[in-house]
Amino acid sequence: MNPHAWVMVAAAGAGLAVSPLLASWTAALAAGDRAAWWRPRPVSISRWATVTAVTLLMAVLATAGQPGPAWWILAAGGAVLSVVDAQTHRLPARFTYPLAAALSCVLAIESITGGHPAALLRAVAAAATIGAISFAIRFLSPPALGMGDVRVATLTAGLLGWTSWATLWQGQVLIALLGGLTAIGLRISTPTPGLRFAVPMGPAIFVGSLLALWL
Numbered sequence: 001m002n003p004h005a006w007v008m009v010a011a012a013g014a015g016l017a018v019s020p021l022l023a024s025w026t027a028a029l030a031a032g033d034r035a036a037w038w039r040p041r042p043v044s045i046s047r048w049a050t051v052t053a054v055t056l057l058m059a060v061l062a063t064a065g066q067p068g069p070a071w072w073i074l075a076a077g078g079a080v081l082s083v084v085d086a087q088t089h090r091l092p093a094r095f096t097y098p099l100a101a102a103l104s105c106v107l108a109i110e111s112i113t114g115g116h117p118a119a120l121l122r123a124v125a126a127a128a129t130i131g132a133i134s135f136a137i138r139f140l141s142p143p144a145l146g147m148g149d150v151r152v153a154t155l156t157a158g159l160l161g162w163t164s165w166a167t168l169w170q171g172q173v174l175i176a177l178l179g180g181l182t183a184i185g186l187r188i189s190t191p192t193p194g195l196r197f198a199v200p201m202g203p204a205i206f207v208g209s210l211l212a213l214w215l
Contacts, residue, residue: 007063011072015059016052018076023051026083029092037094047083055079061210065163067114070106071213073099074159078206081152085202091148100155107162119162126161126168127154149201156209163213170215175201175208 021040027047028037058075065071077099085091111120131154138145145153153175160168183199 004063007068008060011059011063011075012056014072015055015076015079019052019055020048022055022076022080023048025080025095026051026087029080029084029095030087034094051079051083054082058082058206058210061207061213064213065159065210067106067110067162070103070110070159070162071210073102073106074156074206075210077102078156078202078210082203082206085148085200089146089198089200091146091152091202093148093151096148096151096155100151103155103159107158116162122165123158123162126165127158129161130154130157130168130172143198145201149205152202152205156205160209160212167212167215171209171212174211175205178204178208 020043023043024039024041025037027041027043028039055076058079059072062068062071062075065074077095081091081095081099084095107120107123111117131150134145134150134153138147138150156171157168160171179199179201182201182204186199
């Protein structure tokens with residue numbers, strides 16, 4: 001087995017190990033808990049199985065990214081937010097902000113210890129660029145993006161920007177494609193009157209960002 005395969009196995013194992021905690025977070029966040037959502041709690045088998053499957057997928061995809069710890073954290077956090085968004089059409093700020101803080105700390109430490117100040121500056125510029133574009137879309141067409149989508153798009157853009165500008169824009173194309181496919185799937189499976197209906201963009205943002213690492 002080659003070294004990268006071992007990394008994928010390790011990432012999947014870590015994802016499996018934390019999946020019960022991640023599943024409990026999805027239950028609390030989906031229920032609207034604000035004070036103690038981070039405390040472990042029992043969940044149904046179906047919720048655990050769903051969160052585990054999503055976590056394993058994202059953890060394996062994240063192995064193509066550097067720095068590894070940052071992408072693995074994004075995969076774990078992305079699994080939580082994707083499940084919550086699919087269930088409630090919300091990306092809670094009380095989870096997104098700590099996730100962003102953790103990722104920022106990892107990138108800052110990597111920049112200092114690994115000698116990557118240019119990558120850190122590029123990450124900041126990428127986050128600011130996509131954040132501004134996403135906010136403009138939100139301002140001009142509120143049904144298109146929620147503020148949770150704007151925050152998550154900004155967060156993932158920072159990590160993609162750390163990799164390269166090319167990876168950043170590839171990620172945005174994939175996110176748009178996956179978002180469109182999600183909208184089509186929802187329109188076919190649950191037809192609703194009128195032209196506008198809510199589309200959970202969180203899963204598309206996270207999966208699209210992770211897939212961009214493999215291009």
